[in-house]
Amino acid sequence: MDYFKNDLASIHDDLVNKKYSVEELTKSTFDNIKKVDKEIEAFLKLDEERALEKARKIDERGVKADSILDGIGIGIKDNIVTKDLTTTAASKMLENFEPIYNATVMDKLNDAGMITVGKLNMDEFAMGSSTENSAFKITKNVWDTTKVPGGSSGGSAAAVASGQVLASLGSDTGGSIRQPAAFNGIVGVKPTYGRVSRYGLIAFASSLDQIGPLTRTVKDNALVLNAISGHDAHDFTSSSREVPDFTKGIEDGVKGMRIAVPKEYFGEGVDEDVANAVKDAVKTFESLGATVDEVSLPHSKYGVPVYYIIASSEASSNLQRYDGIRYGFRAKDVKNLEDVYVRSRSEGFGDEVKRRIMLGTFSLSAGSYDAFFKKAAQVRTLICQDFENVYKDYDLILAPTSPTTAYGIGEEINDPVTMYMNDILTIPVNLAGLPGMSLPAGFSNGLPIGLQLIAPRFAESTMYRAGYAFEQSTDFHKAIPTLGGQN
Amino acid sequence: MAIGSEEVKHVAGLAKLAFKDEELAKFTGQMDEIINMVQQLSEVDTTDVPVTTHVTDAINTLREDVAVKGTDRDLLMKNVPQSQDGYIKVPAIIDESEE
Numbered sequence: 001m002d003y004f005k006n007d008l009a010s011i012h013d014d015l016v017n018k019k020y021s022v023e024e025l026t027k028s029t030f031d032n033i034k035k036v037d038k039e040i041e042a043f044l045k046l047d048e049e050r051a052l053e054k055a056r057k058i059d060e061r062g063v064k065a066d067s068i069l070d071g072i073g074i075g076i077k078d079n080i081v082t083k084d085l086t087t088t089a090a091s092k093m094l095e096n097f098e099p100i101y102n103a104t105v106m107d108k109l110n111d112a113g114m115i116t117v118g119k120l121n122m123d124e125f126a127m128g129s130s131t132e133n134s135a136f137k138i139t140k141n142v143w144d145t146t147k148v149p150g151g152s153s154g155g156s157a158a159a160v161a162s163g164q165v166l167a168s169l170g171s172d173t174g175g176s177i178r179q180p181a182a183f184n185g186i187v188g189v190k191p192t193y194g195r196v197s198r199y200g201l202i203a204f205a206s207s208l209d210q211i212g213p214l215t216r217t218v219k220d221n222a223l224v225l226n227a228i229s230g231h232d233a234h235d236f237t238s239s240s241r242e243v244p245d246f247t248k249g250i251e252d253g254v255k256g257m258r259i260a261v262p263k264e265y266f267g268e269g270v271d272e273d274v275a276n277a278v279k280d281a282v283k284t285f286e287s288l289g290a291t292v293d294e295v296s297l298p299h300s301k302y303g304v305p306v307y308y309i310i311a312s313s314e315a316s317s318n319l320q321r322y323d324g325i326r327y328g329f330r331a332k333d334v335k336n337l338e339d340v341y342v343r344s345r346s347e348g349f350g351d352e353v354k355r356r357i358m359l360g361t362f363s364l365s366a367g368s369y370d371a372f373f374k375k376a377a378q379v380r381t382l383i384c385q386d387f388e389n390v391y392k393d394y395d396l397i398l399a400p401t402s403p404t405t406a407y408g409i410g411e412e413i414n415d416p417v418t419m420y421m422n423d424i425l426t427i428p429v430n431l432a433g434l435p436g437m438s439l440p441a442g443f444s445n446g447l448p449i450g451l452q453l454i455a456p457r458f459a460e461s462t463m464y465r466a467g468y469a470f471e472q473s474t475d476f477h478k479a480i481p482t483l484g485g486q487n
Numbered sequence: 488m489a490i491g492s493e494e495v496k497h498v499a500g501l502a503k504l505a506f507k508d509e510e511l512a513k514f515t516g517q518m519d520e521i522i523n524m525v526q527q528l529s530e531v532d533t534t535d536v537p538v539t540t541h542v543t544d545a546i547n548t549l550r551e552d553v554a555v556k557g558t559d560r561d562l563l564m565k566n567v568p569q570s571q572d573g574y575i576k577v578p579a580i581i582d583e584s585e586e
Contacts, residue, residue, distance in 0.1 A: 098565065330569070417524050
């Protein structure tokens with residue numbers, strides 16, 4: 001079956017009422033994936049045998065009536081380690097890597113009874129905005145298969161948007177959940193930095209990375225975030241703050257909510273259709289009783305350069321571990337130890353990963369450190385302060401997710417700087433550690449437009465409440481792509 | 488020109504990467520463009536602005552000093568490309584082809 005007409009709650013009800021068994025549900029999920037994913041190519045690997053085994057076990061013990069996620073399948077971005085299930089980060093470097101442990105989020109999803117369906121395509125090591133940097137396959141946009149699905153969590157977004165799974169996990173370092181969610185017309189959330197454990201997330205930029213859910217509806221998203229959040233002794237940057245139930249109060253509406261719209265987010269490069277969709281969203285929120293004002297985040301335009309220095313510096317350090325010795329790709333016919341390092345890395349990494357390692361190494365090297373890394377870390381402070389100033393008077397920020405809708409496959413891949421500028425509206429959220437959501441807000445020439453909601457640190461509940469109110473008063477999330485042909 | 492091919496080669500050496508000649512020209516051009524883009528930060532006045540290197544509110548995170556069981560050695564070796572007698576096998580530091 002496909003999941004276009006369901007949400008987590010309706011599937012859960014069907015399972016509890018024994019309309020079908022977990023095994024039947026799981027089987028038909030795989031049947032549908034095998035049909036649909038030939039065209040979309042969202043999955044890198046399916047885990048059918050183990051999924052069915054787990055489904056049978058849940059049938060035997062009975063679906064837990066008080067656990068909505070119990071027995072339902074989920075897709076996992078391939079940079080989240082899954083025990084005994086190949087985890088490649090879409091890199092030749094990790095082509096045959098079989099983790100010996102689970103990421104904390106995987107243990108949590110297992111505890112909630114969720115069934116891992118398979119691993120999803122992405123830009124290599126999560127570096128990219130189109131999923132074209134995968135070493136293995138090109139994932140297609142569900143709404144127009146000549147377009148990119150966005151990235152880096154392109155597989156995670158496409159799998160949900162094509163009705164193959166109801167939910168997936170992605171990771172977001174500079175927009176990698178929100179931008180593909182926008183390009184695919186679904187809901188994607190990057191939680192507050194520290195809300196979700198990063199243990200077992202293959203590190204890209206450790207001060208920015210967060211795991212988050214992609215779903216078709218706002219409520220489904222909150223349900224999955226409920227399951228994966230919380231302190232973890234394995235990640236000392238995970239927060240020990242109490243995790244609220246994100247579905248609680250989700251239906252309370254936005255009456256009296258103070259919403260800020262930053263004028264810098266409608267600047268050069270933002271498509272007219274995108275800007276108009278967001279302006280329409282402003283009217284919707286006003287009609288629902290929120291107050292909306294224009295504000296300024298004066299340092300936003302420096303987000304892209306700050307991000308590319310900081311993220312690349314952290315990446316150059318994190319990716320030192322791929323040396324061809326303990327795991328991962330090792331080059332053949334090497335003559336000496338130095339050769340193992342240099343040739344394994346040069347042959348194992350793709351071009352975008354090399355560019356970022358190079359930029360990071362350069363930014364951290366003697367002679368460049370003050371002008372690049374330190375300067376970027378200082379401007380990061382100014383970007384954080386911009387947000388703090390706005391949140392003194394406002395509950396939520398509203399903006400476009402991405403300046404454009406999905407662009408063509410092959411269109412920007414050879415022009416790194418143009419590609420980097422795509423992330424201008426999502427990056428500041430990561431630099432400041434804030435939670436951000438993208439949700440469907442319209443279409444331009446048949447391609448979805450994403451609306452971005454940005455909340456203060458640990459105020460995901462505000463974001464979900466606003467997102468839910470918007471979703472319930474619009475129909476954009478009900479649109480279904482025509483698969484097997486152009487929409 | 489913010490960066491030339493000699494400097495790119497130097498940085499590649501630090502990063503344990505190597506580029507073929509034709510790749511080097513392409514990479515140098517792209518690196519130059521990227522560095523020009525990030526250099527716009529020089530226009531921001533950051534006098535007395537502190538750096539932000541993390542956004543966590545945790546100060547020090549300590550755990551009880553209790554011994555916990557480590558990972559099984561055979562399991563740890565699961566993804567090792569080459570091993571012998573329970574050790575990771577690598578080529579000699581000195582070129583093996585030299586007599």
